[in-house]
Structures are given as structure tokens and as C-alpha cells.
Amino acid sequence: MSYVRQGKRVAIRPIDRGDCAELVVLNRESADLHARWMPGPPIVDREAFDAYLRRFEEGPHVGLLVCDSRTGRIVGRVNVNDIVRGSKQTATLGYAAYVSTTGRGYMTEGLGLVVEHAFGELGLHRLEANIQPGNTRSVNLVRRVGFRKEGYSPDFQFVDGAWRDHERWAITVEMVQSPAATRSPAQPR
Numbered sequence: 001m002s003y004v005r006q007g008k009r010v011a012i013r014p015i016d017r018g019d020c021a022e023l024v025v026l027n028r029e030s031a032d033l034h035a036r037w038m039p040g041p042p043i044v045d046r047e048a049f050d051a052y053l054r055r056f057e058e059g060p061h062v063g064l065l066v067c068d069s070r071t072g073r074i075v076g077r078v079n080v081n082d083i084v085r086g087s088k089q090t091a092t093l094g095y096a097a098y099v100s101t102t103g104r105g106y107m108t109e110g111l112g113l114v115v116e117h118a119f120g121e122l123g124l125h126r127l128e129a130n131i132q133p134g135n136t137r138s139v140n141l142v143r144r145v146g147f148r149k150e151g152y153s154p155d156f157q158f159v160d161g162a163w164r165d166h167e168r169w170a171i172t173v174e175m176v177q178s179p180a181a182t183r184s185p186a187q188p189r
């Protein structure tokens with residue numbers, strides 16, 4: 001596997017065409033977990049997976065998977081969405097675990113690796129996470145990884161059939177002391 005970062009228990013790598021079957025099973029089992037919090041159509045068949053993959057091939061987005069480094073199995077996903085270059089060097093994160101993988105600390109480690117990768121190889125300076133106020137597990141996750149709450153936007157995003165308020169969380173290079181960020185400080189390019 002071509003991992004871009006490895007931690008103690010998980011590693012991250014780009015999503016690949018060969019991940020369809022495994023991801024479809026995980027997403028089907030997790031439909032109830034995801035429905036209330038995740039925007040966009042669920043990836044529950046080959047057609048949805050292909051459309052999902054096209055987003056990364058055609059748009060300014062990077063799709064990463066969090067994998068169990070021992071078995072290689074997928075335990076979560078993190079998308080680095082809407083990358084803006086120039087003077088901003090920013091992106092918005094989307095992420096999810098699955099019913100069979102949540103509540104084990106995999107996402108805390110995985111999201112930490114994504115932050116290192118984004119501030120290192122991807123050359124970003126800022127990452128945002130927009131979270132509905134009731135999504136306690138997501139708030140707990142970004143807080144553990146070091147994000148800070150910047151504000152609150154009413155009717156921010158269309159999720160589960162309605163425009164939902166979101167808390168605005170973010171992390172910048174200055175807030176982390178990772179070796180990657182120190183080695184490769186983000187510069188406008």
C-alpha cells in the first residue's frame with residue numbers, strides 16, 4: 001500500500017479505484033450513522049463510488065483513507081475539500097468513520113496524520129471543519145486533534161434535507177508543532 005503517512009495504529013493513503021467494494025460495504029452498514037451529519041449522496045454502489053472518485057480527479061479535492069496499518073482494512077475516510085491556493089492555502093475537511101470502526105481512536109490518529117500531510121506535502125496553511133452543533137463526537141474529534149472553534153454560521157450547509165447551522169472549527173500551521181509543518185512551512189504558490 002502506498003501510504004503517505006504512518007502512525008502507531010493507522011496509516012493514510014489516497015483513495016483508489018480498487019477501494020469500491022470495501023467502501024460500499026462500510027457505507028451501507030453505516031447509513032444511519034452518516035445520514036444526519038454527512039452532506040452529499042451516500043456511496044452505496046459502484047455508480048455513487050465512481051461519481052465520488054471523479055470529484056477528486058476533476059476538482060480541487062484530495063480523498064484520503066484511514067487504514068488499519070496492521071491489516072490494511074479501511075477504518076475511516078478524510079477528504080481535503082475545496083483547496084484554495086494563492087494567498088489562502090486553505091481547505092475544508094470532510095470525514096467519517098464506520099459503525100464497525102468508530103469509538104476506537106482510529107480517527108483521532110488518522111485526522112492528526114491528515115493535518116500533518118496537509119501542512120507538509122500539500123503545502124496548506126489552514127484547515128476548516130464545519131460541524132453541526134449536535135454532532136458531539138465530531139466536535140470531540142477535532143478538539144482532540146487541536147482545532148479551535150472560530151464561530152457559528154446559521155444555515156451554513158444543506159445536510160439531510162435542510163439547511164443546517166454549523167460551528168466553524170479550524171487549525172492553522174501556527175497551531176501545530178508537527179515536524180512536517182516545521183520542515184515544510186506553507187508558502188503561497
Ligand SMILES: CC(C)(COP(=O)(O)OP(=O)(O)OC[C@H]1O[C@@H](n2cnc3c(N)ncnc32)[C@H](O)[C@@H]1OP(=O)(O)O)[C@@H](O)C(=O)NCCC(=O)NCCS
Binds near residue numbers: 037095103131
Ligand atoms: C465524527 C466521527 C468520525 C468521530 O469518530 P470517533 O470514532 O468518535 O473518533 P475516534 O476514532 O478518534 O474514536 C474516539 C473515541 O474512541 C474512544 N477510544 C476507545 N479506544 C481507544 C483507544 N485505544 N485510543 C483512543 N481512543 C479510544 C475514545 O475514548 C473516543 O470516545 P469518546 O469520544 O466517547 O471519548 C464519527 O462519529 C462519525 O463517523 N460520525 C458520522 C459522520 C460524521 O459526523 N462526520 C463528521 C461531519 S462534521
